[in-house]
Amino acid sequence: MAESDFLSQLAELRRGFLAQLPDKVSLLEGAVMRWQEAPDGGMLEEAVETAHKLAGSGATFGVPAISDSARTLESALLRAGELKGPPDPAIRGAVGTALQALKGAAAEALAPPPA
Amino acid sequence: MTARPLKKILLVEDEPDIRMVAKLALESVGGFSVEACASGQEALARAETVAPDLVILDVMMPGMDGPATLGALRALPSLGATPVLFMTAKVQPQEIAHYRSLGAIDVVAKPFDPMTLAQAVKAIWEKHVP
Numbered sequence: 442m443a444e445s446d447f448l449s450q451l452a453e454l455r456r457g458f459l460a461q462l463p464d465k466v467s468l469l470e471g472a473v474m475r476w477q478e479a480p481d482g483g484m485l486e487e488a489v490e491t492a493h494k495l496a497g498s499g500a501t502f503g504v505p506a507i508s509d510s511a512r513t514l515e516s517a518l519l520r521a522g523e524l525k526g527p528p529d530p531a532i533r534g535a536v537g538t539a540l541q542a543l544k545g546a547a548a549e550a551l552a553p554p555p556a
Numbered sequence: 557m558t559a560r561p562l563k564k565i566l567l568v569e570d571e572p573d574i575r576m577v578a579k580l581a582l583e584s585v586g587g588f589s590v591e592a593c594a595s596g597q598e599a600l601a602r603a604e605t606v607a608p609d610l611v612i613l614d615v616m617m618p619g620m621d622g623p624a625t626l627g628a629l630r631a632l633p634s635l636g637a638t639p640v641l642f643m644t645a646k647v648q649p650q651e652i653a654h655y656r657s658l659g660a661i662d663v664v665a666k667p668f669d670p671m672t673l674a675q676a677v678k679a680i681w682e683k684h685v686p
Contacts, residue, residue, distance in 0.1 A: 447584040451670055454577050461573070493616060497645040498574050500667035508667050512645070 458502040459551060465495060466547045473518075473540055480527050489518045495543070506546035514539035562681045566608035567592045568599040568625060569643065570617040577670050578612075578643075586674025596620030596628065604634050610681060611635075612664070615644035615655075623658050630659065639685055641677065643668070661685070 472488035492515035499507025517535040521528045528536070565588050569575040572594070579590045591606045593599040596613075597620055603611070611629060615622035622642055629635045642655045645666040652663050661684040664676055 447580065450580055450584075451577065454573060454580065458573050490616070493645065494571055497666035498571065501574065501577060501670060505667075 455502045458498065459504075462507070462547050462551065465491065466544060469495070469514075470540060470544070473536060476518075476521075477528065477533065477536075485518060485522050489515055489522070492518060492543075499546075504546070504550045507543070507550060510539060510543040510546045514543055560609075560685055562588060562609050562678060562685070564589045564591070564606065564608045564610075565677075566590075566599060566603060566606050566611045568594075568596060568612065568617070568622070569614040570594055571614075574614075574666075578668070578673060581670040581673045582677065585671065586678060588674065588677075596622070596625030599625055600628050600632070603629055604632055607634065608638060610677070610685075611638055611640045612677070613640060613642055613660075615642050615646065623655075626659055639681070641680060 469488060469491040472484045472491060475482060476484040476488055492511045495511035496508050496515055499505060499511060514536065517532065517539050521532045521536065524532065565582060567575065567578055567582070567590050569578060569592070575592050575594065579592045582588045582590045591602065591608065593602060596617060613622040613625055620628070626640050629638070629640065639661045640659065641662055641664055642660045643664045643666055647663055647665045655663050662680045664673070
């Protein structure tokens with residue numbers, strides 16, 4: 442395959458990743474919110490898994506800030522899981538900060554390029 | 557000594573976008589033939605027919621994860637000695653040592669760069685496979 446074809450297909454896959462990014466971030470935010478409302482409801486695992494997948498894919502599609510912020514969020518969620526009982530304010534704060542950073546990275550990735 | 561050439565790869569990755577970009581990169585940049593599977597179960601069903609030179613396994617997959625898939629592949633007569641690479645975001649030294657203890661020859665870190673993935677796989681192959 443010619444390099445231009447490869448780069449063209451890569452760009453198409455990147456567009457697909459970015460198109461799905463809002464849904465993935467919303468899914469993750471919903472899981473985090475439901476976990477915070479009901480820590481024993483099983484949503485922590487879903488949140489960790491979604492954050493893990495974003496951490497492992499963002500930079501592959503040219504958005505390293507997604508990988509970095511998702512990895513920070515995954516770490517905060519894993520710490521929360523290690524502590525039994527309801528999440529304390531420090532953990533809630535760390536998760537909230539990491540989630541906001543991820544949403545910011547996603548918004549930046551999806552913003553139209555400057556004219 | 558020249559390593560046995562790497563031609564055919566069985567890639568197992570549950571995330572569609574990562575599966576597609578890895579297959580594209582390995583085929584287009586590396587020139588390998590890649591059969592892609594979405595789950596450990598699918599890989600087990602197809603592995604003996606594909607007869608790969610190398611298996612690349614995502615670690616975190618729903619249902620049968622990477623280590624479980626590796627164990628099941630090892631039980632197949634024709635896949636018992638096929639080199640296996642894990643692809644994972646968990647690449648702390650103790651984590652890599654753990655994957656090697658399970659029988660993987662090495663680990664490819666996620667997120668990977670599509671431009672260099674094939675070269676990384678080739679380098680691991682040449683390092684570990686006589």
